[in-house]
Amino acid sequence: MQRRQFLRQAGATLAVASTAAVASCTRQPVTSASAVPATVPPPAVRIRPDVAELAPVRAQADRITGVYVCTRPFRAAGPRIETEKLGHKTLVHNYGHGGSGWSLSWGSGTLAVRMAQATGARAIGVIGCGAIGLTSAILAQRAGLAVRIYAKALPPDVYSMRASGLWTPDSRLCDAAHAPALAVRWEEMARISHATYQSLLGVPGRPIEWIDGYALADAPMGHGHAAIPGEPEYGQFQDRVPELLPHPVDLPPGSHPFAQPYVRRYATLMFNISTYARMLMADFLAAGGKIEVREFSHPRELLKLPEHTLINATGYGAKALFNDDSIVPVRGQTARLIPQPEVTYGLRTRHVSMVPRSDGLLVQVLDDTGDFNNADTTPDRAASEAAVRELAAVMAGMRRG
Ligand SMILES: Cc1cc2nc3c(=O)[nH]c(=O)nc-3n(C[C@H](O)[C@H](O)[C@H](O)COP(=O)(O)OP(=O)(O)OC[C@H]3O[C@@H](n4cnc5c(N)ncnc54)[C@H](O)[C@@H]3O)c2cc1C
Numbered sequence: 001m002q003r004r005q006f007l008r009q010a011g012a013t014l015a016v017a018s019t020a021a022v023a024s025c026t027r028q029p030v031t032s033a034s035a036v037p038a039t040v041p042p043p044a045v046r047i048r049p050d051v052a053e054l055a056p057v058r059a060q061a062d063r064i065t066g067v068y069v070c071t072r073p074f075r076a077a078g079p080r081i082e083t084e085k086l087g088h089k090t091l092v093h094n095y096g097h098g099g100s101g102w103s104l105s106w107g108s109g110t111l112a113v114r115m116a117q118a119t120g121a122r123a124i125g126v127i128g129c130g131a132i133g134l135t136s137a138i139l140a141q142r143a144g145l146a147v148r149i150y151a152k153a154l155p156p157d158v159y160s161m162r163a164s165g166l167w168t169p170d171s172r173l174c175d176a177a178h179a180p181a182l183a184v185r186w187e188e189m190a191r192i193s194h195a196t197y198q199s200l201l202g203v204p205g206r207p208i209e210w211i212d213g214y215a216l217a218d219a220p221m222g223h224g225h226a227a228i229p230g231e232p233e234y235g236q237f238q239d240r241v242p243e244l245l246p247h248p249v250d251l252p253p254g255s256h257p258f259a260q261p262y263v264r265r266y267a268t269l270m271f272n273i274s275t276y277a278r279m280l281m282a283d284f285l286a287a288g289g290k291i292e293v294r295e296f297s298h299p300r301e302l303l304k305l306p307e308h309t310l311i312n313a314t315g316y317g318a319k320a321l322f323n324d325d326s327i328v329p330v331r332g333q334t335a336r337l338i339p340q341p342e343v344t345y346g347l348r349t350r351h352v353s354m355v356p357r358s359d360g361l362l363v364q365v366l367d368d369t370g371d372f373n374n375a376d377t378t379p380d381r382a383a384s385e386a387a388v389r390e391l392a393a394v395m396a397g398m399r400r401g
Contacts, residue, residue: 047256047399048251048256051251051255051257051265055340055343056343056395056398057340057361057395058337059389059395060337060388063388064337064384064388065338067335067336067381067384068162068333069162069332069376070162070316070331071316071329071331071332071375071377072101072172072316073097073098073316073318073327073329074098074173074328074330075096075326075327076174076177076326077178077181077182077326078096078173078185078186079097079104079173080096080324081093081108081112081115081185083118086302089302089307090116090119091299091311092112092310092311092312093311093318094111094136094313095312095313095315095318095327096315096326097131097132097315098171098330099171099173100168100169100172100173101131101315102131102160102163102271103167103168104169104189104193105131105136105193106135106139106192106193107188107189107192107196108136109138109139110189111189112136113139113311116145116309117143117145119308119309121307123306123307124140124145124148124309125147125148125150125305125309125310125311126150126313127149127302127314128149128150128151128313128317129149129151129291130158130160130313132160134149134155134277134281138283138284138287141287146288147289148290148292150294150296152293152294154291154293155277156274156277158315159315160315161274164334164364165273165357166269166271166346167197167269167271169237169238170236170238172330173234173235173237175232175234176234178235179236179237182235183240186235186237186240187237190237191241191244194241194269200276203279205358206358207271207272207275208271210268210269211268211270211345211346211356212265212266213345213346214258214263214265214266214345215264215265215266216258216263217260217262217263217264217349217350218261221264228367228369228371230371231330245267246266248267249265250264251263251264251265257398257399257400258397258399259398260349270346270357275358296321299322316329328372330374331368331377332364332371333364333365333368333379333380334362334384335362335363335364335381335387336359336360336362337361337363337388339357339358343356343361344356347394348366350366351365351366352391354391363388363391364387365387368383
């Protein structure tokens with residue numbers, strides 16, 4: 001989960017809540033303190049029944065099962081989805097999705113497959129087996145093409161497996177200056193992906209779920225998109241698809257179990273990435289897909305492949321393979337706690353996010369500085385332990401019963 005998304009959702013809901021407050025004021029008759037009989041105690045504020053049953057997270061450092069780091073493949077102009085001639089072959093690029101790869105994958109794969117189909121090819125190669133490669137390959141199969149994936153690594157050993165697993169379709173996707181040029185294409189990708197995810201709900205193993213989450217703050221949550229020190233101002237697009245996510249709701253103090261005075265409930269799509277990636281692999285293979293584990297160190301090696309049309313879904317790997325300096329690594333780290341199936345809600349504070357995935361509770365530090373243009377994938381366990389301690393403090397402050 002990304003910090004600026006936290007702030008955006010926070011801001012959107014505050015507007016809704018303020019309007020509601022004004023409306024309710026106009027309906028209430030004005031009463032003076034003396035009009036209230038002194039013998040009647042003020043009603044106890046009850047926790048809303050729909051938030052009363054939030055199971056506690058066992059936030060302990062000794063329950064961390066792993067600390068994972070990967071680099072978001074950020075491009076200031078947004079993902080590269082375009083065709084390029086490479087000798088006698090056609091290369092359709094589909095890489096550079098920043099912090100939005102899973103969220104936009106079906107939409108950007110749809111655009112890439114359309115370009116591949118335009119070559120008239122009946123069989124294509126897909127280079128890469130992460131979120132983007134797998135979804136592009138499956139979409140090409142659905143379009144009637146024979147597909148072979150070539151990749152140096154397969155799930156679970158690809159960067160995509162280290163993502164948080166939330167619908168974050170405009171997270172670190174492009175910079176603000178390039179946003180207007182990307183907006184129409186972004187909307188198409190977001191809508192296609194969102195619709196595809198609805199079709200994957202209720203599938204055995206729950207690869208995709210809707211969850212509720214709670215944003216907690218000590219001060220009112222505003223509309224601002226606070227800049228992350230050392231990072232550019234990013235493009236924001238979610239206002240283009242306001243109907244795709246339920247509107248967040250501010251919960252009045254006392255109606256929720258949290259100690260923080262400002263609590264905003266949101267709903268979002270969550271990807272149980274382990275199950276989901278297995279499902280994608282199984283679907284691809286069941287439809288006759290072939291996979292060849294292979295690393296390319298120069299584009300000319302692609303010329304030797306039998307397919308004339310190739311989709312390039314190498315993610316951050318495109319930087320080295322195609323010498324593409326437009327890709328900037330944005331480091332991100334998550335820790336996984338032992339799964340707790342009874343924890344079905346997400347949490348965000350200013351510093352930490354928790355995502356209740358079936359393969360573990362994902363804990364992410366949100367406000368790390370020094371991540372932009374940082375390709376260091378060495379885990380910093382101390383940072384994750386600090387995040388788990390912050391989560392423990394939230395749990396300790398929760399009202400029970
Ligand atoms: C901490 C963190 C949290 C994130 N959370 C979210 C989230 O909640 N939601 C979301 O939508 N996105 C999220 N992201 C972003 C998301 O993870 C990426 O956008 C996405 O994984 C990119 O997928 P990809 O398939 O392009 O790249 P990859 O997963 O890196 O796949 C690239 C594939 O290409 C292969 N390859 C690379 N180079 C070569 C080569 N030279 N030869 C052969 N094969 C090669 C690799 O082996 C691999 O198979 C997050 C990222 C981070 C860092």
